[in-house]
Amino acid sequence: MDKYDYDIDVDALVIRKSVYDYAYSIDVTSEIILDVDSNKNLIGIEFLDASKVLDVEPELLINPKKIFAKLVSTDEGIILTMKFEFDSFTREVDTPVDNLVSSKDSLMVTA
Numbered sequence: 001m002d003k004y005d006y007d008i009d010v011d012a013l014v015i016r017k018s019v020y021d022y023a024y025s026i027d028v029t030s031e032i033i034l035d036v037d038s039n040k041n042l043i044g045i046e047f048l049d050a051s052k053v054l055d056v057e058p059e060l061l062i063n064p065k066k067i068f069a070k071l072v073s074t075d076e077g078i079i080l081t082m083k084f085e086f087d088s089f090t091r092e093v094d095t096p097v098d099n100l101v102s103s104k105d106s107l108m109v110t111a
Helices: 050-054
Strands: 003-007 012-016 022-027 032-037 042-048 066-074 077-085 090-097 106-110
Antiparallel strands (some): 003 012, 022 032, 032 042, 077 090
């Protein structure tokens, strides 16, 4: 199972595979960072100013019901697609990503 951690004091969210071999990070934006292994597989996603990026109240990020993240290859490049399920609504976020990571990777956390 993948791991989820949200620190409300600094508004930082981390989703990471339970077992991983970290190699380097890619700054997608100033608020979204991808962690990859030496084979360019996605092993984690970090959000700085997470509540602002996801446009939700910080308290909602403490205990989401489900989070799904995957990289999708399109004609325009690779897109990071994320879906956050909360008690009363769902939030989806799509962000263009550099092609330094594999498009077959995904992370999912279920509460």
